[in-house]
Amino acid sequence: MRKPHILHAGLLQTKYGDDIEIAIANSAAQGVQLLVLPELHDHHYFCQVKDPDNFKLATTIPGPVTEHYSHLAKQHAIVLVCSLFEKVNENKYHNTAVVFDTDGSMAGQYRKMHIPEGPNYYEKFYFTNGDLGFNPIQTSIGKIGVLVCWDQWFPEAARLMTLAGAEILVYPTAIGWEPTDTDDEKQRQLDAWTIIQRAHAIANNLPVISCNRHGHEKDTSGNTAGIDFWGNSFICGPQGEILAVTDDSVSTFIHAEIDLNRTNDVREVWPYLPDRRIDSYDDLNQCFADDK
Amino acid sequence: MRKPHILHAGLLQTKYGDDIEIAIANSAAQGVQLLVLPELHDHHYFCQVKDPDNFKLATTIPGPVTEHYSHLAKQHAIVLVCSLFEKVNENKYHNTAVVFDTDGSMAGQYRKMHIPEGPNYYEKFYFTNGDLGFNPIQTSIGKIGVLVCWDQWFPEAARLMTLAGAEILVYPTAIGWEPTDTDDEKQRQLDAWTIIQRAHAIANNLPVISCNRHGHEKDTSGNTAGIDFWGNSFICGPQGEILAVTDDSVSTFIHAEIDLNRTNDVREVWPYLPDRRIDSYDDLNQCFADDK
Numbered sequence: 001m002r003k004p005h006i007l008h009a010g011l012l013q014t015k016y017g018d019d020i021e022i023a024i025a026n027s028a029a030q031g032v033q034l035l036v037l038p039e040l041h042d043h044h045y046f047c048q049v050k051d052p053d054n055f056k057l058a059t060t061i062p063g064p065v066t067e068h069y070s071h072l073a074k075q076h077a078i079v080l081v082c083s084l085f086e087k088v089n090e091n092k093y094h095n096t097a098v099v100f101d102t103d104g105s106m107a108g109q110y111r112k113m114h115i116p117e118g119p120n121y122y123e124k125f126y127f128t129n130g131d132l133g134f135n136p137i138q139t140s141i142g143k144i145g146v147l148v149c150w151d152q153w154f155p156e157a158a159r160l161m162t163l164a165g166a167e168i169l170v171y172p173t174a175i176g177w178e179p180t181d182t183d184d185e186k187q188r189q190l191d192a193w194t195i196i197q198r199a200h201a202i203a204n205n206l207p208v209i210s211c212n213r214h215g216h217e218k219d220t221s222g223n224t225a226g227i228d229f230w231g232n233s234f235i236c237g238p239q240g241e242i243l244a245v246t247d248d249s250v251s252t253f254i255h256a257e258i259d260l261n262r263t264n265d266v267r268e269v270w271p272y273l274p275d276r277r278i279d280s281y282d283d284l285n286q287c288f289a290d291d292k
Numbered sequence: 293m294r295k296p297h298i299l300h301a302g303l304l305q306t307k308y309g310d311d312i313e314i315a316i317a318n319s320a321a322q323g324v325q326l327l328v329l330p331e332l333h334d335h336h337y338f339c340q341v342k343d344p345d346n347f348k349l350a351t352t353i354p355g356p357v358t359e360h361y362s363h364l365a366k367q368h369a370i371v372l373v374c375s376l377f378e379k380v381n382e383n384k385y386h387n388t389a390v391v392f393d394t395d396g397s398m399a400g401q402y403r404k405m406h407i408p409e410g411p412n413y414y415e416k417f418y419f420t421n422g423d424l425g426f427n428p429i430q431t432s433i434g435k436i437g438v439l440v441c442w443d444q445w446f447p448e449a450a451r452l453m454t455l456a457g458a459e460i461l462v463y464p465t466a467i468g469w470e471p472t473d474t475d476d477e478k479q480r481q482l483d484a485w486t487i488i489q490r491a492h493a494i495a496n497n498l499p500v501i502s503c504n505r506h507g508h509e510k511d512t513s514g515n516t517a518g519i520d521f522w523g524n525s526f527i528c529g530p531q532g533e534i535l536a537v538t539d540d541s542v543s544t545f546i547h548a549e550i551d552l553n554r555t556n557d558v559r560e561v562w563p564y565l566p567d568r569r570i571d572s573y574d575d576l577n578q579c580f581a582d583d584k
Contacts, residue, residue: 199491
């Protein structure tokens with residue numbers, strides 16, 4: 001057993017309209033070193049509709065929005081994980097996480113690699129597939145493997161971040177229920193979401209922070225009953241064990257002392273990563289074959 | 293929503309010494325179409341020690357052991373998933389699952405691809421890495437993606453079986469606690485084991501059957517306190533939802549009516565498999581880089 005290497009990490013579960021600047025200040029006052037915000041925290045979840053006007057919400061990186069968050073990271077001396085609607089140019093927009101270091105510098109970006117498209121989540125209308133790959137972002141507190149929302153359903157993403165040296169996995173996310181679904185279906189969806197992210201922790205022996213929004217947001221097209229973002233943000237350790245969790249219906253800050261050295265302790269007890277059959281994984285680069 | 297396509301499936305959670313032939317007969321009498329046995333069910337878990345004498349336990353395929361199980365599968369008209377210690381020749385032994393169809397024919401084999409090696413689980417001493425790849429086995433009741441024990445920690449294995457057309461994932465397994473571990477550690481390990489396999493169901497939208505042994509088995513070397521195989525076998529559906537589960541300490545048969553058509557229903561609600569970034573997964577064929 002190694003001597004503990006504690007990272008004090010937290011997340012801000014917010015609903016649209018919360019004053020995020022005040023919430024960041026209050027969270028930082030708790031002594032947190034790393035703070036994670038939900039996906040696209042500066043806006044309503046505009047992807048519920050396909051509206052060309054929404055492209056106006058996008059920001060350049062760097063730009064006034066990153067200056068704002070850079071300033072907050074520096075002011076509070078925290079590593080801050082933001083989720084922005086990035087405008088690269090008139091033809092290229094991304095769903096981009098930006099990590100600011102404690103000195104306000106931009107430590108790195110991650111452009112969401114897996115983009116969903118379906119009722120209430122028309123993200124392919126807005127976002128180009130990420131083009132920066134699965135590369136963890138080096139900060140003063142460690143290498144952060146930032147992934148975003150839909151990425152959470154892909155074990156490949158968590159694994160690639162791990163192989164590239166991530167010390168923690170972080171998921172800003174915006175996911176919720178269709179209000180018309182049955183309670184049983186809602187529970188299955190929430191459980192599936194929690195379980196698969198805890199499984200990324202387990203499969204890779206890394207802590208995971210998953211930060212969701214909460215609250216109801218209307219579908220302004222009127223085509224659906226909107227989304228009840230389900231909150232339930234959590235922090236777990238490298239065996240998938242829950243360290244902190246919220247309930248579904250509050251704006252809240254939760255935090256935990258994560259021992260980054262437990263990763264290698266766990267890897268020595270159940271050392272499965274060295275047994276990966278990299279001679280036999282070629283077909284992971286394939287879709288379903290046509291006859292499957 | 294498709295019309296249900298029900299598969300009545302079960303598993304036999306056994307401890308070493310149980311009369312498996314009688315247990316199979318009793319299970320088949322419940323009308324099950326598919327029956328799964330635990331890993332290496334015909335023997336004590338001999339991999340706790342490195343003893344050359346144990347190679348005598350191995351059997352050829354086909355051979356008298358497969359004839360025995362072929363006969364039982366035909367007699368009870370079930371698809372039967374067995375787990376055998378296979379002798380290919382004097383230099384090649386495998387941990388091999390064999391699937392028998394309802395007519396007693398051998399539908400196919402899977403040789404365990406990921407082989408563990410560590411205290412109480414010296415499998416690399418006995419088993420060569422599997423060399424048949426991740427190929428589901430076609431039976432009269434569907435394509436079965438059989439994986440074995442240690443494979444369960446590798447999302448790659450479940451994904452490859454899925455991409456190759458598996459309709460259900462099946463894990464014969466033999467995993468347990470070190471008796472000297474704390475209760476907290478035992479709970480974390482059991483939870484991790486359950487969660488990661490439920491996550492394979494979720495990530496791939498496939499039902500999962502995981503069949504473990506239970507009961508204490510001594511480490512005959514005297515070097516450790518042996519293994520308390522933890523049972524807790526379960527069957528879950530394509531959202532990871534538990535359909536049947538045992539507790540840790542009994543020889544038992546559990547079963548469930550699995551609707552194989554729910555897989556495609558679920559895939560239409562959250563269609564993430566088409567969004568896999570197969571242009572960006574090359575590094576899954578890599579180990580950790582030297583500087584990670």
